[in-house]
Amino acid sequence: MSHAVIIQDAVKRYGDFQALGGVNLSIRPGEFFTLLGPSGCGKTTLLRMIAGFNTVDGGEIRFDDTVINNVSAHKRDIGMVFQNYAIFPHLTVAENVAYGLKAKKVPKDEIDRRVTEALELVQIENLAARKPNELSGGQQQRVALARAFVIEPALLLMDEPLSNLDAKLRVQMRSIIKKLQRRLGITTIYVTHDQEEALAISDRIAVMKSGDIMQVGTPEQIYKKPENPFVAGFIGVSNFINCEIAAGQDGKAEIKLAPEYSVSAPLRREYTGSATLSARPEQLFFHENEGLAGKITMSVFLGDFVEYEIELHNGQTVQLNEYTKDVNEVRPDGQEVHIGFDADKVSLYVPETGEVLSC
Structure with a gap:
């Protein structure tokens, strides 16, 4: 037994x-x-x-x-x-x-x-x-x-x-x-x-x-x-992006990632101030005209998916995975892009303590 x-x-x-x-x-x-x-x-x-x-x-x-x-x-x-x-x-x-x-x-x-x-x-x-x-x-x-x-x-x-x-x-x-x-x-x-x-x-x-x-x-x-x-950071790959959290509406907080881009998400408790957003490469996606602006610096074709390295306009670098079943071609290096994500699937942390804020 x-x-x-x-x-x-x-x-x-x-x-x-x-x-x-x-x-x-x-x-x-x-x-x-x-x-x-x-x-x-x-x-x-x-x-x-x-x-x-x-x-x-x-x-x-x-x-x-x-x-x-x-x-x-x-x-x-x-x-x-x-x-x-x-x-x-x-x-x-x-x-x-x-x-x-x-x-x-x-x-x-x-x-x-x-x-x-x-x-x-x-x-x-x-x-x-x-x-x-x-x-x-x-x-x-x-x-x-x-x-x-x-x-x-x-x-x-x-x-x-x-x-x-x-x-x-x-x-x-x-x-x-x-x-x-x-x-x-x-x-x-x-x-x-x-x-x-x-x-x-x-x-x-x-x-x-x-x-x-x-x-x-x-x-x-x-x-x-x-x-x-x-x-x-230890399990798999995570992108860590600096952001600011402000009071929002309907019980959700406003997550400001760039002057021109913010999203809403529920938090475990009320919080305003600096925060760190963590997103897996497969949780990011290319958006036509809104999101975090950046430029593709490198692409790696890995069969099931293409791994992109993208330098954001704020100087941070992120990794985005795009699955080949969903697209017809690999995006060229140097292409200007916008990146979006599902705010309900990413994680938010207090920078000083590591406390998790996201639901």
Whole structure:
């Protein structure tokens, strides 16, 4: 049975350095939950605390109703997949996968059956007799996956498991991992710095920065409604445009982006003054005669869409994506353009605090 994982005010210190500053998370049974953030943000530290490899210096971590702060790693009923695979070079594929079952003193007939099933699930049953040095990186990663889930853990932890694979193989493996996790229903906590990977495989994501949680949400929530400028800038591409907010009509504020251009949008609270607007490249569009004025400085044809770099007349540069199914030709560099956007889909922030103002 899969665990819920509850983390309350978790703190980790290394001397005078505080790696985690009171983290709070609640991970549901059977959920695929990803810790996402740049290097040094504390995501692997938190994962190792959950695994029992790092001590907890404050707060508590619970599996369901049981506090596990002082429970030894080998008693936590977890499976772990590491960045470097950590499979034994002197054992065959089948022996590697069987290792944890033997440690648990599972009967031999059951070990053979479960190892065969595990290798079939990750589609390497034909490699059972090979040694790790005879396998590709993707095959070794499948061995590590099979070894982790064959023991039927209540919790599966993965630390950057795809970072050593090439781009095409990473896409294939993340699909395998997602399908496997859904089939087995094991609560899974996954660490990565790759935003696309996190969006592709997660039920929910916690975005981390400097030992703190910046936002928790579904991939769609994280991407479409970032709660602060860090999340908006870290996940995908965002254009940040300076603007002024004034009182408007009908419960909406007036967002003034240029002397000749303003739009109306609802806010979470009353606010007037300077603000930062954040818009994804696909949220911008070319307008015939109104909007922010600028000039195309570069265009890149990428098959499904054309990526335009546009220098606005106020000196800022933005990126706009125009999908090729909607247009017949690529706009030339140097063309003068106007840019519009849907005010209900962009995000607005207070520059000094990062507070989100948009609904």
